[in-house]
Amino acid sequence: MAAAENKKTRREFIADGIRTGGLIIASGAIGALAASSHAEDTVWQIDPYKCTNCGLCATSCVLDQSTVKCMHAFAMCGYCNLCSGMLRPERVGNTIEAENVQCPTFAIQRSYVENPYFQYVIDENLCIGCAKCSKGCDAFGNGSLFMQIRHDRCLNCNQCSIAEVCPAQAIVRVPAGKPYLLKSKIKQDG
Amino acid sequence: MFQKFTPPFFLLQITTPPQKNPPPDFTTGYQYPVTINPPPRAELFTRIDMVMLAVLMLMTAYFILYKRSRREVRLISLFSLLYFGFYRHGCVCSVGSLQNVAMAIFHNGYALPLSVGVFFILPLLFALFFGRVFCAAVCPLGAAQDLILQKARRVPVWMDETLSVIPYIYLGLGTLFAATGTVFIICEYDPFVAFFRLSGGAMMVTFGILILFLSTFIGRPYCRYLCPYGVLLRWAAAWSKWKVHVAPEKCIQCHLCAESCPFNAMRMPVPDEVRPSRKSTRAVLSRVLWLIPFLAILGGVTGRLASPLLSHVDITVQTADRVWKERHGLVHGETLESQAHRANQIPDDLLYAKAAKIRRTYTLYTTIFGVWLGLVFGLKLFFITTRHRWDDYDADPAACLACGRCFGYCPSEANEKYAEGGVYIKGNLK
Incomplete structure (x- = not known):
């Protein structure tokens, strides 16, 4: 039981890491594009x-x-x-x-x-x-x-x-x- | 094709023909007529598109995850179909944008416009938090298929698993041709865009009608068995923070929702009796694990060997090939390409050098594409072999398109709605 709970939290931890990473990368990429002078349509x-x-x-x-x-x-x-x-x-x-x-x-x-x-x-x-x-x-x-x-x-x-x-x-x-x-x-x- | 080739100065002199009839000096005060060059659609509208995308996805997330209601999602689908599809003619869409991103990363001389970048990133970001709400109602391609779905026939598991490999291959091919700056095949073979524009080639219209016909009795065939962007959304949605759950509180194992999903996205508990023994699974698994690197290498070698074939899609390579053959008397006559090459008076060697450079790029990229294919097949086998064990009926977050059809099948949900004094919504139980 304890092991199962442990496993769950580890998966959750990884998921949180991926989401935070994704958020940082996405906002960074959009920010960089918005700041770039070539980003015109x-x-x-x-x-x-x-x-x-x-x-x-x-x-x-x-x-x-x-x-x-x-x-x-x-x-x-x-x-x-x-x-x-x-x-x-x-x-x-x-x-x-x-x-x-x-x-x-x-x-x-x-x-x-x-x-x-x-x-x-x-x-x-x-x-x-x-x-x-x-x-x-x-x-x-x-x-x-x-x-x-x-x-x-x-x-x-x-x-x-x-x-x-x-x-x-x-x-x-x-x-x-x-x-x-x-x-x-x-x-x-x- | 996408890079502007600026010829050296001496070439420019040749390509601009000398003026044979010098412009006259008028004596009667003649004025040149003014030509009006209408500007393209203002950038303001692209901004509106970006805001629309975000707002519609937020609304879908709210109605699916918080309100658990499909009715509003259908309305949003209809609106997306009309706005992004018929009004904006389906361009630029998130599915196609992945090619722009690939070209911006790998191909020199193309800067990614902000709007295209946003259309690529935003649905993935939303998928990381809310699941595939983009697929649910905002993507006009998905909406077109979803709204005409009448009665979904179940696709057999073997066929479903086999066909679901195609998007990975399509993603690889689309990226390959975009990264080399050759052509955007995902846009070229978009089956719906001809409907959005209400005009298109015979081939594309036929393909579109076929897909739409299939969509009436197979749940979203393009999304499940073709869409390359869906692959990326799957990866993101697998880690989503808030997921679609069929049962609002706890699954009571009533099996009523089992057949509710038209997209095979429901995962069901497998009774212990029918599960293969741990030992046999382990034996198969070890073989599959050995197979993965082998398939990757095989794919890489095949990809490298297929490089001349694939690079021939590029028009510069085609032209160089043709011009070389014509020079050496291997073929007779001229094509439009070789004619254009001569008309522009570009030295043959320059064309050959350009083509050789493209061929070299292809050798590298097709090898990577081959490795990718090997990995896709290997990992597919791996995931077929290792089945997770589920205790409850619930939606698979990676495959779930967040359409909200399953909600109405859960008796716990109906009970709750009834207990709240809410009205029994017939459509919800459809």
């Missing part, structure tokens, strides 16, 4: 200088319509009359008919600025993130069209399903305070 973003415009963003996102959209660095744009981001290289004439344009949803809007310059704006509601335009722009233009994860749409999954398949490993975790990796020097309004 992270979000996913595309490094536009690594992105090869393969088009997987359009189909790999968990959302029905991808979180990835095309963005335009206007300061880099040449405002060309014939935009290689807008028109296919193998086109019949320079008209904006369906068989001539890169964008499958007609999300690039072209408007006249001044002779001989034209402005190209992406309609984000139409853009599906297929990267056809940015591929064309990279190939023959200035590379001012580039793909970005839009944070009003992104669910910030712990494992980004686009990052898993990205052949260039261009999707990286960035601090939530600086959530965009923009090309050129456009002012960041985020």
